[in-house]
Each structure stands twice: as structure tokens, then as C-alpha cells.
Amino acid sequence: MRLDRYFSRRRTLDLESDTLEGALKELLKVSTSRFKDLERKKLLPGLLQRENTMTTYLGNGVALPHLRVKMRRKYVFAIGRSKEGISYEGLKNQEKVHFVILLLAGEGARDYLNVLAAVARLVKDQAFVDMLLESESMDKLHEQLTAAFGGILAVSKKTRQSSINRLMLRQATRVAKGAHCDSIVVFGDTMLSRPVEPPDEFKDVKSVLISRRAKEGDVEDAVFDDVIQVRSFSTGRLAQMRSAFLVGLTRGVFKTSDKICCVGGIPSSDLFDTLVVIDLKNEFHALLAERENFMPSDVSPEVLERVIGVAMELSIEGREGRPVGTLFVLGDTKKVEHMTKPLVLNPFFGYKEEDRNILSPFMDETVKEFSSLDGAFIIKGDGVLVSAGSLIHTPEFEQSLPSGLGARHAAGAAISLATDCLAIVVSSSSGQVTVFRNGIALPLVERSFGGKSL
Template structure:
């Protein structure tokens, strides 16, 4: 049914959000000539799907609602160049009963999605490793999309050239990352990223080394802003990002508190802009009548 729907809608891909394995041979037969993506929290499912030559999308959110998992799967697919930002996707998932594929949705990403892809990030001429930059940008997008405890959050990440960046910084007060050993400050660690979401509620910027270590937080940036021109409506956080990216070889990433928009600055200019996926995928409450109308 999903394959027929994908053909009639001229969809670019089928996305399966799985909680248990499928018969991969039957899936190949049913989806011939269609692009199929398999998303799951389960490494066994992903491993067997990869061996069956399906593209896989790892998730790490087993306790999240299905619409959050599906949104993340689509975001990761775009970020990893498995889908283009304008793709149309037929998604299959367990909407009612756990472990049972009982729901179909057609999602047109150009109506919902704005996020950087790896290809976009490669356009930046920077010494910051792509993995570090992508992790920082993805974290900024999550903060812009989710906020914290239902409230919008704005923040600033300065990535790379950290020694020179710190010459233009001074702490606004208590620095929550100060005193932690290096292993407890690595951006690649999911626990560290979750902690940074909490710290982002404080004023000030994060300084991150090119290797992905969080060097400092809650920092005031005082780099010179001469000869910098920004669009009207951008506040002090964006001016600070432009200034520090002009004064150093760092890449600055801002999250706007007003609308969650993420901007990437280099050499004093906005190089990329991302409009986060703000829970745009919403399903209406289903009204089900029990068998027999009782």
C-alpha cells in the first residue's frame, strides 16, 4: 500500500520507522525501484537492514513520542544527504500499537524543513573539522526547535580557534563547564550536549575547540565590530557572532530566541541560515469507534 501511495504521489522515498525487523527480502520485492530508508533505535535492526542494502538512519530517542522520532529521522536523512530538503516522503510507523506498522503519512519536506546538509557545511572554508561543525550546528538547531521546558532559548556557539577567541572573552559570572576534565566536555557525548541545552538558558556564549571540546561557557564576547553590516532586527548576539568570526578564524553559530532561527557566521558575515523544524509535523487526534459502535 505504501509503495502504491509513493508511486501515485511521486514520492522520493519510503521511510520505515521500525521497532522490530522486517522480512527484508519481501520488502525488496514490494518496493522495487523505490528508495527505502530504515530508521530505528535498535542497532540490530539497523545492522540487518544495512546488510540487506537498505539505507539506515540511527536514532537515539527510544522514549520520545513517535512524531518526534519521525521528525528526527527526516532531519537526519536530510543532514546525511539521504534526502534533499525538498523531498516528498511516504512514512510508515507505529501510530497506534507498538511494533505494528499501522500508520502512513505523506510528508513534503519543503513545507516543513530547513536544515543544513553536509554539502552545505562543506562550502565553508574553515579548518574546523566537518564532524565538529555539524555536531555544533545540529545542537543549535535542536535548541532552536525545542527551547527548554516550553520556553524559547537563544544562545551562541563559537567553534574553532579557541585560544584566540578566548582573548576576546570574559566570563559573565559562573562558568558551568569550568573545572571538568576533558573527557567530560566533549561535544560528541550526548550527555554533554543535553547538559549544554540546560546551560544555554544562561547568558553568554559557548567556546568550542576545533576538536569538539567545550572550552568555556557563559562568556561575554567583546571583539571589534567595525566594518560589519547585518540585517535589521538582528540583536547583540548576532553582532557578537559576526565580530568574533571576523576577528578570529572561528565559525560562530547563533540561535535566535525570538524564532529559533540558526545562523552560521564566518568572517563577519552570515554564510548559512536554518529555520528549525518546529514540530511542524502534527497529526490530528484520531477518533476511533470501537468494534460494534460501543
């Protein structure tokens, strides 16, 4: 998402205030000076009220206060830096905020949550935030910001690829043509010190880059036809494969009948050492046996991607050092609600839908905190969190599950069979993340349960 067009050097400044309220006043001053339809005195109370309702701190010393306003423009950004840091209530260990990114969004901006998420993804990179903090001038900082948000982050100086990498990429083209593959997929996280440099032969075949670092418009992405951003939670070769294919199917990047030639290696090894051809119909044969469309009709791809991302993070990180198991039920909400009842008071009741949408980066910590509750998260197809701590009671479920899968997996399988939904389960014992559709399990990370591999 290209956001650089909304940045202005006039609205990039070093902050003089040492409090959040003072910083907001400074940023509002430069944001409203040229726009007559924006009034500082009316905007400040709204921003402070949001802070009192829900924190806008993202971590890494960055806060993202934001507000919908009535204006002709779609977005207005203002960025303030404080090298000394400003006080922010609730931060631990005397942590301070060094960047305040103010976002004003027009009432008609439909991709508002996606913009918030895009900013959050970028500033979660500690190295990027440190680079901005150390910038010697505001001109340099603004240049770095516009480059990053424009999708052209500076990459390390290109060095000549090894002969093995060049050979693997050339052979991938030959294998793809010989096996009648529809696409070549390159796992970009294999490369650490240099970008992927595909050969000229890639122009004759559809190519897709898979990488946790991939951003729309990134320089190395320009040579690929599509880009899929998927985080790897394993050091294994092609560790992102199933998650990436699932995301690609939901987005329409791949078709269920596609054959795909994959090139990858151990993450951060700088060496491609694996070439494999995958037939998606065989890979997902159980899930796609009865229907071509894996996705429920009311679920948007970006919501599924976000839920899987949160589930994966819970799987690896747990919560406060302890493993966590939870269940997300996504889509067909009206029918699902008839098969659930609350185990606790609903923590999401009474909040605006926009404030409790899982696409919002500020919901990450909230969802992770409530994941310790028994029961399931019920989520609409557009990402709105309906409830947490919901008990699922479905008609009798007779399909057997692999040994080692307990009540949470049985509930996920049952609700996915009884309704047109997806269920994503995080196992508290193994960290396995499993997607259920029509009662059938798709493990996103291969692990063994009771001697049987899912």
C-alpha cells in the first residue's frame, strides 16, 4: 500500500514536548495550518479520548494516535520524533515514546484499518525505528520515511549471487516448463544479505515471491508478478509453504488446479538448495474434494491472513512465557451464534465495530490477552470480533480425529462441519496451528500427534 503520497516534509518535525498531549498539539498545529476544514481545538479532545479508551502504543517506542474526521482529503499524516523520549502512561521499565505518528482519516476512507496495519507492520521492525531515530536531520528522516512507506526500502548493496543460486533459479524455469507448472514460487527469506535476483527466464513464467519481509512495491518485488507476505515460524526449508499456498488460494494468486515449482532453502542461509514441484489439488485434496472454493463466502482473505498470523504468534510466543491454546471461529456468524453461549461476560460488547476489528493492529495484544479464556473467539467475515470465551455446542460430531487432538480441536472440527465457517485452533500442548474446514484438518506446521502425522 503506497502511503508516501500522504507524507509531507512540513509535517515531519522534532518534538519539543515531553508529554503525549504536548506532542499532539505540535503535530496538530502543522497538520491543520494549511487545511481550513480541520480545527485543532476540536481534534485534540477526540485524540485524547481515544487514548483513554484504548492505547495507541505499538511498541518499539512508537505511538500511532489516530482519528476519523470530516475532511475532503483521505488521509493526513504527521510524524514527530523525540530523541530524549516522551512520557507515556502504562509503559514498563521507564520505556519512553520516541516517535508519534499522527493519522487523521477522512470519514469515507474505507481502507482505514489496512492503513493502520501497514504502518504497524513497518514500525515493528526495530532496526527501521532505530535508523529513523539516528537520522542526522529531518530531511534525511523524511526521505527514509517516504522511501519506506512508498515500498522502496533501501536494501543492502547488491552482491553477485553464488553460482549455486543462479543455477537453482535457472533450473527452476526449466523444471517449471517441463512439468507444465503454472507458477514459480521463490521463498525470499532464504536470502539474508542480498535480495533475490531472478534470471531473465522468469519473464516467461508467472513468478511469486514469498517472504515475511515482502511489502507491496518493494524494489525486489518489481520483478515478480505477485508477492505474498507470510511469516516463517520454523528454520526448515520451505517452512512457509502451506501457509503461503493457503493465502495464495484465498487471494486468487493460485488456483486449486495449479502446479507450482518452488525454490527455497534454510531461512537466512543465502543459499537455495531445494527445488520441488507441488500439485495444489493433491496438497489440499481433503479440503478441496467437495468444493473448489476453500473460503466461506463472507470471509475476506485479509481477515483470514490476520487471524492465522495472530494464531501463529500465539503458537510460538505463548503468553507471558506460558503456552496458550485457543480457538478462532471465522465466518457465518449468525448461524455460529446459534450454536454458542458465553462462558464469561463478553469483553467486546459495547465497542464500535471499527475499534474491535482484528485488522486493527491495536487489537493484537487484546486478542492475545483474552486467548487465555476458555472458549472460542467468534469473528465476522469482515474481521469484527463478536465475542470471546464462547462455548461451542454443535450437533453430535462423529468424525474421528488423530490421537492427541483434544476438545478444542473437536469443537473446531464440529463447528466447521455444522456451519459455513473456518475454525483455526492453537494447541496449548504442542503449539500446532490447525485450520478446519468442513470438519477436515489442515495443519499449517507439520507436527506429530501420538505417532501420527497430520
